[in-house]
Amino acid sequence: MTDTPRAWETVLRSIETDLLAGTLAPGDRLPPERQLAAGLSVGRSSVREALRVLEVLGLIRTQTGSGPQAGAIIVATPSGGMSALMRFQVAARGFAVRDVVATRLLLEAAVVTELATSGADLAASTQLLDAMDSPSLTEAEFLALDAQFHVSLAEASGNEVVAAMMAGLRNSIESYVLEAAPEWHSWPATSERLRREHRSILEAIRNTTADLARERVRNHITTYYSESRLTPDSAIT
Amino acid sequence: MTDTPRAWETVLRSIETDLLAGTLAPGDRLPPERQLAAGLSVGRSSVREALRVLEVLGLIRTQTGSGPQAGAIIVATPSGGMSALMRFQVAARGFAVRDVVATRLLLEAAVVTELATSGADLAASTQLLDAMDSPSLTEAEFLALDAQFHVSLAEASGNEVVAAMMAGLRNSIESYVLEAAPEWHSWPATSERLRREHRSILEAIRNTTADLARERVRNHITTYYSESRLTPDSAIT
DNA sequence: GTCTCCGTGTGGTCAGACCACACAGAGATC
DNA sequence: GATCTCTGTGTGGTCTGACCACACGGAGAC
Numbered sequence: 058m059t060d061t062p063r064a065w066e067t068v069l070r071s072i073e074t075d076l077l078a079g080t081l082a083p084g085d086r087l088p089p090e091r092q093l094a095a096g097l098s099v100g101r102s103s104v105r106e107a108l109r110v111l112e113v114l115g116l117i118r119t120q121t122g123s124g125p126q127a128g129a130i131i132v133a134t135p136s137g138g139m140s141a142l143m144r145f146q147v148a149a150r151g152f153a154v155r156d157v158v159a160t161r162l163l164l165e166a167a168v169v170t171e172l173a174t175s176g177a178d179l180a181a182s183t184q185l186l187d188a189m190d191s192p193s194l195t196e197a198e199f200l201a202l203d204a205q206f207h208v209s210l211a212e213a214s215g216n217e218v219v220a221a222m223m224a225g226l227r228n229s230i231e232s233y234v235l236e237a238a239p240e241w242h243s244w245p246a247t248s249e250r251l252r253r254e255h256r257s258i259l260e261a262i263r264n265t266t267a268d269l270a271r272e273r274v275r276n277h278i279t280t281y282y283s284e285s286r287l288t289p290d291s292a293i294t
Numbered sequence: 295m296t297d298t299p300r301a302w303e304t305v306l307r308s309i310e311t312d313l314l315a316g317t318l319a320p321g322d323r324l325p326p327e328r329q330l331a332a333g334l335s336v337g338r339s340s341v342r343e344a345l346r347v348l349e350v351l352g353l354i355r356t357q358t359g360s361g362p363q364a365g366a367i368i369v370a371t372p373s374g375g376m377s378a379l380m381r382f383q384v385a386a387r388g389f390a391v392r393d394v395v396a397t398r399l400l401l402e403a404a405v406v407t408e409l410a411t412s413g414a415d416l417a418a419s420t421q422l423l424d425a426m427d428s429p430s431l432t433e434a435e436f437l438a439l440d441a442q443f444h445v446s447l448a449e450a451s452g453n454e455v456v457a458a459m460m461a462g463l464r465n466s467i468e469s470y471v472l473e474a475a476p477e478w479h480s481w482p483a484t485s486e487r488l489r490r491e492h493r494s495i496l497e498a499i500r501n502t503t504a505d506l507a508r509e510r511v512r513n514h515i516t517t518y519y520s521e522s523r524l525t526p527d528s529a530i531t
Numbered sequence: 532g533t534c535t536c537c538g539t540g541t542g543g544t545c546a547g548a549c550c551a552c553a554c555a556g557a558g559a560t561c
Numbered sequence: 562g563a564t565c566t567c568t569g570t571g572t573g574g575t576c577t578g579a580c581c582a583c584a585c586g587g588a589g590a591c
Contacts, residue, residue: 142372146370156456217389
């Protein structure tokens with residue numbers, strides 16, 4: 058009943074407190090592991106367990122050596138953590154692939170609706186589409202740009218939470234997509250279709266026709282996963 | 295260029311592989327740390343760093359002692375990991391509270407739309423509402439049930455990914471809500487209003503009036519966070 | 532047959548040691 | 562004086578060994 062927290066939880070809570078208090082902010086360096094351990098009266102291994110968690114969550118970046126770039130630095134890049142979380146949950150069957158796809162559809166529909174309504178800056182997304190026109194791209198490279206394009210839409214909406222979720226959702230089933238890719242009927246035809254659909258989505262957004270953009274996103278994504286033989290059914294909204 | 299993975303990454307990848315291969319499944323026990331270390335030719339501390347990550351991500355549960363319940367067991371409970379991730383990202387300003395609220399609104403609107411359309415089982419949600427009618431509840435207890443109610447809606451939609459996200463979003467700003475709670479004008483009046491709004495949302499779902507349910511959710515959430523002085527603006531959709 | 536106790540295996544933690552690495556400054560070289 | 566080289570130093574990364582707390586389960590006492 059005394060509820061003794063484990064040592065590494067103490068470290069985690071201490072860092073969280075410093076973050077909330079503003080003592081620690083993105084760009085700052087954490088104290089060296091040995092010093093952190095001494096300051097909290099825990100072993101260095103406990104500190105390391107806590108730092109490992111923070112690293113996977115995308116909160117810090119560690120680097121060996123000396124100098125200003127060495128050590129643990131607060132970075133707060135959520136997409137990495139979101140990807141790791143979802144990838145493992147899919148692997149452990151905590152998340153069904155069907156739900157991942159449905160959630161992606163849900164989020165992306167909301168994103169394009171917002172973009173069509175608010176008229177945000179789509180320069181980054183447009184640039185990615187141009188890059189995808191290069192005929193020298195391999196299949197994997199093309200799909201990577203494809204993923205970036207969809208994330209860029211979420212970023213353009215200005216909602217970092219949604220952007221991170223989109224990245225995580227995509228990454229979590231990336232291996233499944235790549236696995237299924239060889240089964241696509243014809244890669245040149247598929248990539249051509251994907252490019253066309255991307256441009257039509259952007260066009261609908263620019264014309265501020267939210268319903269049309271949403272409809273096109275819906276078709277785009279369901280077709281995509283259907284060809285990958287990933288259950289396209291049961292999409293919320 | 296040799297790209298030597300760190301020892302704990304080796305452990306993580308090994309476990310992920312076993313999960314994907316089906317060698318490891320929810321309910322299974324991981325090998326003891328010492329044995330795992332020997333099998334992968336890494337130190338026990340590296341194994342522990344990997345297990346710590348998996349624990350925070352909600353993939354395993356560890357317990358001391360001996361017997362069938364001791365050790366690390368695969369559980370795959372994503373909400374815990376989602377909560378930790380979002381809580382730290384909010385603390386480190388990777389996520390703006392505004393975006394968290396906007397995302398919650400987005401997801402919940404989609405959830406009630408789905409529920410109103412598909413006619414899912416709402417018994418669990420109804421039961422939580424009844425529990426919230428008890429006059430002996432403290433403020434914190436009431437708010438905990440409140441959070442559970444909203445998560446239960448997401449669960450009723452059958453999408454575990456969305457349910458985990460809802461739980462994570464809510465937990466990540468829970469501390470802010472509790473902080474602001476004392477500033478509410480009148481607790482009895484507030485709780486009464488919340489109860490009323492909850493029931494009206496469920497009613498709209500039962501009547502399969504999706505638009506109405508969405509509208510009521512929107513009002514419910516924006517009012518809620520507005521009273522908590524948490525930026526209610528800029529909600530996608 | 533029941534109760535008690537202790538062996539055993541598990542995670543949790545700590546301390547110490549060593550390695551690889553990267554920077555910074557001292558010193559050598561031109 | 563400017564440049565190059567080298568070594569010291571501080572950092573994370575890892576391993577080993579040791580000890581603790583805990584919970585189960587069977588051996589032994591009653």
